[in-house]
Amino acid sequence: MLYRIRHRTSYRYDVPANLCHNEARLRPLDLPGQRCLSWKLKIDPEPEFHRSRHDSFGNHIDYFSIQRPHPELIITAESEVEVLSHGQLSLEAGGPWEKMKQTLLASKDAASLDARAFTLSSPLIPIMPVLAEFARQDFTPGRCVLEAVSAFNSRINREFKFDPNFTTVATPITEVFENRRGVCQDFAQLMISALRSIGLPARYVSGYLETLPPPGKPKMVGADASHAWVSVFVPGQGWIDFDPTNNLRPAERHITVATGRDFRDVSPLRGVTVGGANHHLKVSVDVSPVT
Numbered sequence: 001m002l003y004r005i006r007h008r009t010s011y012r013y014d015v016p017a018n019l020c021h022n023e024a025r026l027r028p029l030d031l032p033g034q035r036c037l038s039w040k041l042k043i044d045p046e047p048e049f050h051r052s053r054h055d056s057f058g059n060h061i062d063y064f065s066i067q068r069p070h071p072e073l074i075i076t077a078e079s080e081v082e083v084l085s086h087g088q089l090s091l092e093a094g095g096p097w098e099k100m101k102q103t104l105l106a107s108k109d110a111a112s113l114d115a116r117a118f119t120l121s122s123p124l125i126p127i128m129p130v131l132a133e134f135a136r137q138d139f140t141p142g143r144c145v146l147e148a149v150s151a152f153n154s155r156i157n158r159e160f161k162f163d164p165n166f167t168t169v170a171t172p173i174t175e176v177f178e179n180r181r182g183v184c185q186d187f188a189q190l191m192i193s194a195l196r197s198i199g200l201p202a203r204y205v206s207g208y209l210e211t212l213p214p215p216g217k218p219k220m221v222g223a224d225a226s227h228a229w230v231s232v233f234v235p236g237q238g239w240i241d242f243d244p245t246n247n248l249r250p251a252e253r254h255i256t257v258a259t260g261r262d263f264r265d266v267s268p269l270r271g272v273t274v275g276g277a278n279h280h281l282k283v284s285v286d287v288s289p290v291t
Helices: 097-106 110-119 129-135 145-159 173-179 184-197
Strands: 002-024 034-044 049-054 060-066 070-083 202-209 227-234 238-242 254-260 269-275 279-289
Touching: 034 060, 070 254, 097 110, 097 145, 110 227, 129 173, 129 184, 145 184, 145 227, 145 238, 173 184, 184 202, 184 227, 202 279, 227 254
Parallel strands: none
Antiparallel strands: 002 060, 002 070, 002 269, 002 279, 034 070, 049 060, 202 227, 202 254, 227 238
């Protein structure tokens, strides 16, 4: 599948802001199953300073600074991305989940060594014994790791309600778990916390969903905005994605933009503004297949 993506963010200030420093993570990644063919970032007003770099997770970051009064800030990212079909996944791959943990700890290859960092707590995703117990309903002794992850992915989808009015980016996982509701970011971080709490490496994935589904297919939850899902590392298989919000394995309708420990590592835009009083934020995302 080939997609054109347009992500537009606008900040309108009550009074002109005097200065802002921002980081944008908006360029889709180049991955084994995904290629970013073109990329353009427009910033209005034109920044005095703008440079690009990669963070420690391999995400593309644009840092920019506007150092004069401006009543509005508009960031528009446009890209063209090719996504390849991931093919069928055998849920028996990876073997028993307990053995996978032992293999990960014993492995000396670079990918496994990097993955171990994703078994630890992070600023927004703590290790929680209560979520370890929650996960063990699916991670029974000897069960194949991907079969267990798939079952856990489905259970979160069944037991939690999508409610965009319940949480904010600051809502803790404990509150999401107790109330069984939230949005894609919450479900991804809860699932990651549970997996890490039983010793499995899991990372946060930020990206997009195809806006218009194929004929006869329902529109996925999370389209028309940035979406979030989970990636689990299995030695010998690599990182394998799961989407608890939609109860599926991401395939050619998911476009990956950034990966990290939690939302803080992949936030599409973050920064500091001096002046401006209150601001009014508007975000729109269009993901269109190229025919």
